[in-house]
Amino acid sequence: MGFLDLLDKLLGNPGWHRDHRKAWLGFTTPGTDGLTRLQQELRNRLAESLQLSGQATGEWKSLESQPPRTIHSDVLGTGFRVWLDPDSAAFGQRLRRGEIVPDRVYEEWDFRTPADLVALFLQDLMAALPRSGD
Numbered sequence: 001m002g003f004l005d006l007l008d009k010l011l012g013n014p015g016w017h018r019d020h021r022k023a024w025l026g027f028t029t030p031g032t033d034g035l036t037r038l039q040q041e042l043r044n045r046l047a048e049s050l051q052l053s054g055q056a057t058g059e060w061k062s063l064e065s066q067p068p069r070t071i072h073s074d075v076l077g078t079g080f081r082v083w084l085d086p087d088s089a090a091f092g093q094r095l096r097r098g099e100i101v102p103d104r105v106y107e108e109w110d111f112r113t114p115a116d117l118v119a120l121f122l123q124d125l126m127a128a129l130p131r132s133g134d
Helices: 003-011 016-024 037-052 114-128
Strands: 071-075 080-085 088-092 094-096 099-101 104-107
Touching (some): 016 114, 037 080, 037 114, 080 114, 104 114
Antiparallel strands (some): 071 080, 080 088, 088 104, 094 099
């Protein structure tokens, strides 16, 4: 029994870490465009969700020129910004020293699967955003 299996047993989560590693395999490795599969999935699903509510993101920007990269974009007309890291996502609208900073962060090791992270991130973000026309 490996350390993570022992930890799962002690915490009452049999197989959680094993399931996590299997589900996340290949999701946090940068592809040829420098983005991970998780970032691509989040960006695509976010665009779909925003389109359904009559909203959109602005241009995606990156501070790093080499992978792995963090990309970010504003949700147009809302004051919210979204960050997509190689293995996590965040959003916020709180200002600190004139910059928008993350209020909510969703990290790989808090979720059994990438789909779980994507679903909760989108659910929480869409609930936090002002409705189009408000």
